[in-house]
Structure formats: structure tokens, C-alpha cells
Amino acid sequence: MENRNKTLLEIFLTFLRIGAFTFGGGYAMIPLIQKETVEKHGWISDKDILEIVAIAESTPGPIAVNSATFVGYRVCGFTGALCATLGVVLPSFLVITAIAFVLREFQSMKVVQYAFFGIRAGVLALILKALWSMYRQCPKNPVSYAIAAGSFILAAILNVNVLLVLILCAAAGFLASTISLRRAES
Incomplete structure (x- = not known):
């Protein structure tokens, strides 16, 4: 029982740290979740x-909350999922609550605007790192690359919105996996 409580505390503190020190949302948290x-x-x-x-x-x-919940459940069941979810959400909740009270006073300051530009650049780097890490682990299939690239090009030519691009890429991924499975079966 004591060992389980220690593990629950570790889960909570791990995800509290991830939630507190990661900017940019869930995709930026994936490398940290993986490392921890x-x-x-x-x-x-x-x-x-x-x-x-x-x-x-x-x-x-949010992907970070869902990931934390899944990891917590894997490690310690429902209570682990609850601890991980609370840990990853609590810092953002507290920070947003505090910022909401003072942001109106500081949002017009140039230094604050520049800080947000810098944070965006850091977030982009974390997201690209997560994408690169996932790319390295995925099986390579030239057909899926061709279909996904074709989907993006078609969406750009037709000047469609992001939702349609996502739908086309999801369909392309489904089609590529179906083709790969059929090739593997034969």
C-alpha cells in the first residue's frame, strides 16, 4: 500500500512538473512525457x-491530458489516471487564473508582446521535435508519403480550409495502411 501511494505521488509530481514547465500545449509535452x-x-x-x-x-x-490520463491508468489504474490528470492540468489552471487578473494591464507592453513571440518560436521547436521523434519510430511506406503529399497539394490548389486537409490526410493514411496490409497479406 505504501509503495502504491509513493508511485501515485511520483505520477502526480511527474505530470505536475511536465504541466508546469512546458509551453505550447500537448504536442510540445510529448517529448517530455516520453522522457519522464x-x-x-x-x-x-x-x-x-x-x-x-x-x-x-x-x-x-487535449492530447497532453489524454496522454497523462492513459499513462496514469496504465501504471496505477483509475487513481493513477486521476493523479496524472490533476498533475498535468493544475499548473495551467493556476497560471491562467493568475494571468487573467493581470493580463489586461500588461498586454499592450512591447516586452510582453516580444515574450509571446519568443514563446511561439520555442513551441514550434518542441512540436517539430515531437514530429521528428514520431517519424523516426513509424514504419516507412513510400505510398503513404505520396498520398499524403498529394492530399496537401490538392488542398493547396483548391484553397480549402484546414479541416478538409486533415480529412484528406486521414483518408490518405487509411488508404495507405489498407494498401500496405493487402501487400503484406499477399
Whole structure:
């Protein structure tokens, strides 16, 4: 029982730290979640991270919260999921609550505007790192690249919105996986 409580506290503190020191949302948190849960604590494997991202993207809600919930559940069941979710959400909740009271006073200051530009650049770097990490772990299939590129080009030519691009890419991924499975079966 004491060991389980220690693990629950570790889950809460790990995700509290991830939630407190990561800017840019869920995709920026993925490399940190991977490092903490796989490399540092050994709670899950690298393969599990890919599954977590896929599940977290396909379920409603922020990807970081969904990922934390999934990892917590994997490690300590419902209570672990609750601790991980509270840990990852609590810092943002507290910071946003505090900022809401003072932001109106400072939003017109140039130094604050420049700080947000810098934060955006850092977030972009974290997202690109997460994408690169996931790309390295995924099986390579030239057909899926061609279909996804064609979807983006078609969307750009037709000047469509982002939602249609996502739908086209999802359809392209489904088509590519279907083609790969059929080739593997024959």
C-alpha cells in the first residue's frame, strides 16, 4: 500500500512538473512525457508512446491530458489516471487564473508582446521535435508519403480550409495502411 501511494505521488509530481514547465500545449509535452515515463521511470515503453499519441489524438480533449490520463491508468489504474490528470492540468489552471487578473494591464507592453513571440518560436521547436521523434519510430511506406503529399497539394490548389486537409490526410493514411496490409497479406 505504501509503495502504491509513493508511485501515485511520483505520477502526480511527474505530470505536475511536465504541466508546469512546458509551453505550447500537448504536442510540445510529448517529448517530455516520453522522457519522464519511458527513460526516467520506465513505466511504459517507446512503442507505448506511439499508441498513446494515437489514442490521445482520436479521443476528445487535449492530447497532453489524454496522454497523462492513459499513462496514469496504465501504471496505477483509475487513481493513477486521476493523479496524472490533476498533475498535468493544475499548473495551467493556476497560471491562467493568475494571468487573467493581470493580463489586461500588461498586454499592450512591447516586452510582453516580444515574450509571446519568443514563446511561439520555442513551441514550434518542441512540436517539430515531437514530429521528428514520431517519424523516426513509424514504419516507412513510400505510398503513404505520396498520398499524403498529394492530399496537401490538392488542398493547396483548391484553397480549402484546414479541416478538409486533415480529412484528406486521414483518408490518405487509411488508404495507405489498407494498401500496405493487402501487400503484406499477399
